Amino acid sequence: MNGYNFTDRVRKVLQMAREEAARLRHEYVGTEHILLAVIREGEGVAVAVLTNLNVDLEGICQEVEAIAKQGKAARTGDFELPYTSRAKKVLELAMSEAREMNHSYVGSEHLLLGVLREEKGIAAQVLTHAGVTLDLARAETLRLLGTEVPPEIPGYARPAQWHDEVQFVFSPSVSKVLRLARSAATTLRQNAIDTEHLLVALVGEDGQAVSLLRSVGTPIEEIAERLRAKRAVGTGDGRFDIPYSTNALQAIWQAVADALMLRHESVGSGHLLLGLLRVPGTAADVLAASGVTESQVREKLLQHPPQMGAP
DSSP: OTTSOBOHHHHHHHHHHHHHHHHTTOSSBOHHHHHHHHHHHOOSHHHHHHHHTTOOHHHHHHHHHHHHOOOOOOOOSOOOOOBOHHHHHHHHHHHHHHHHTTOSSBOHHHHHHHHHHHOSSHHHHHHHHTTOOHHHHHHHHHHHHHBOOOTTSTTOOOOTTOOTTSOBEEOHHHHHHHHHHHHHHHHTTOSSBOHHHHHHHHHHHTSHHHHHHHHTTOOHHHHHHHHHHHOOOOSSOOOSOOOBOHHHHHHHHHHHHHHHHTTOSEEOHHHHHHHHHHSOSHHHHHHHHTTOOHHHHHHHHHHSOOOTTOO
16 A cells, blocks of 8 residues: 555545544544545545535534544554554555546545445445445546536536546537426426436437437337326426436436546437436436336447537
């Protein structure tokens, strides 16, 4: 581990983790101390990921401390406390995440992913209880480090931690789909943009997603009819600035992750179709009822990747 390229921020976090352990009178550094340090350091990509996923950071710290409780060790200025086996595993998994993302460094974002991947420590349990999954955190990390999100998604501004060498953009088709989805949800007086509104927009936009559906033998009108049957007017006030539902956001981030993993030039409507198939919701139900599978769409997408600026 000593030879791996930990960023200065991660080195600071690990030092702070020892300080957190000493503050709580513990004789070891566990996953809980690493998470407390990540949050209290306050400026890394990991904190940006948690903030963008609407996590109550102070609430997380309070829950961690309630579970870990104060220990009985004497306070000491010696911060050379040993790591628990779970904490060591977090560091190993953080390095693994960095390698899988082709990063030459281990940053706070990789530490966060390592915490979630370890699964059994106090830190992972608290984050899972707060609704943070490994897939969500990984997709948001990829978005922060190298993707642009259309302005229609509020609260996701270009981050300070932008890496200019890895830039991904949404195709004009996806930007149009997001606008159409917002219009569909607003017209139906819904309080959030959900997966069915994204699918309505995909079918109506007639871009790569529609081509993929046709290529696997799915009648587009059949999907449109199933969506019409599920259409309902809500109780909203018709405002245009409604948020995305958790499932809709997750589908978008899955689209980003798929585009990155497939090394495609841009995030196209085909990736968004894949995202909808992978996330529970009305869209996935409608697509399944029409006989569409993720493996079918992925195979066709690999054969016909989107080009920069194309649908």
